[in-house]
Amino acid sequence: MNNLSITNVSKTYSNGVRALKNVSLEISAGMFGLLGPNGAGKSSLMRTIATLQEPDGGSVKLGELDVLTQKQEVRKMLGYLPQEFGVYPKISAEVLLDHLAVLKGLTNAGERREVVKALLHKTNLYEARKKNLGGYSGGMKQRFGIAQALLANPKLIIVDEPTAGLDPAERNRFHNVLCEVGENAIVILSTHIVEDVKELCTQMAIINKGEVLLTGSPQEAIKEVQGKIYRKIIYKSELDAYKKEHEVISERLLQGKPVIHIYSEGDPGQGFEPVEAELSDVYFSRIFGDR
Structure with a gap:
């Protein structure tokens, strides 16, 4: 071939x-x-x-x-x-x-x-x-x-x-x-x-x-960001502040409240919890980093 x-x-x-x-x-x-x-x-x-x-x-x-x-x-x-x-x-x-x-x-x-x-x-x-x-x-x-x-x-x-x-x-x-x-x-x-x-x-x-x-x-790409993706449910009014402080790679609504995913090399604290990385996290982190 x-x-x-x-x-x-x-x-x-x-x-x-x-x-x-x-x-x-x-x-x-x-x-x-x-x-x-x-x-x-x-x-x-x-x-x-x-x-x-x-x-x-x-x-x-x-x-x-x-x-x-x-x-x-x-x-x-x-x-x-x-x-x-x-x-x-x-x-x-x-x-x-x-x-x-x-x-x-x-x-x-x-x-x-x-x-x-x-x-x-x-x-x-x-x-x-x-x-x-x-x-x-x-x-x-x-x-x-x-x-x-x-x-x-x-x-x-x-x-x-x-x-x-x-x-x-x-x-x-x-x-x-x-x-x-x-x-x-x-x-x-x-x-x-x-x-x-x-x-x-x-x-x-x-x-x-x-x-x-x-x-x-896709599997290799996901593996690269595994352990570096964290999420948190926040208030809409807090979104801009979080964007200034963290690398917010995606946001979506859950029951009317924004859920944000951030990329971080270490535990960011502040109530963020680690999540299993998805290909969408790889995608958004790359696109975000290219802004």
Whole structure:
């Protein structure tokens, strides 16, 4: 299986926004999570890998292929599900998938029929195959997106923010499809949803303001902050004072009162209690430290 090697990739848009700053990543087969807040540079990196935009500098290699110069060869091996994709609302899933399969080079009608049927089953859309895509729910459209991304048995699959807006049942269904696919291909999951990465990915990177802040496995990343995360329930009026005194990495409400998590090398006292670290603590501590 080919590795994807991204080396010193940079991109500045014409409006002056530096979307990527010397990004380097080594990605092998399986599920790879690219985690970062909105505007971190994730989509810019995904579009570059998907041959849709040129970087200003750096290189991207898929095995022996140069992604930046051998675009057509790369596209034959690529499945891409962008953050927002359009469907023809008055065409059925079966007909559109068949049409897209032709564009992907599946010209044998019998073989194409079998591939389309198998993908509709895999994405749990076979029963709704005759239904027009305009009548599909958000989750069904996302599953159709994965079906088209899997045409022609790609070696590299990129999915950009795939579970935003899905209900829990749809999210689980989507995860199961991705996991199955990740056994035989490189799957890059670009998301701001920490749970998706924790549940699915063996390797990950955190990106913010166009820079890579961390790479490794989710378990290793959690281990690094274990014993350094403390929590406390406070009053809303105290929040600003705590933020001045401590490295508050996250806050949420519990029965109307803020619960804060702080990062601290030693016991901070003041009624803080140690908590089992989560991947969200790793994520917020890195993003906080990058402010």
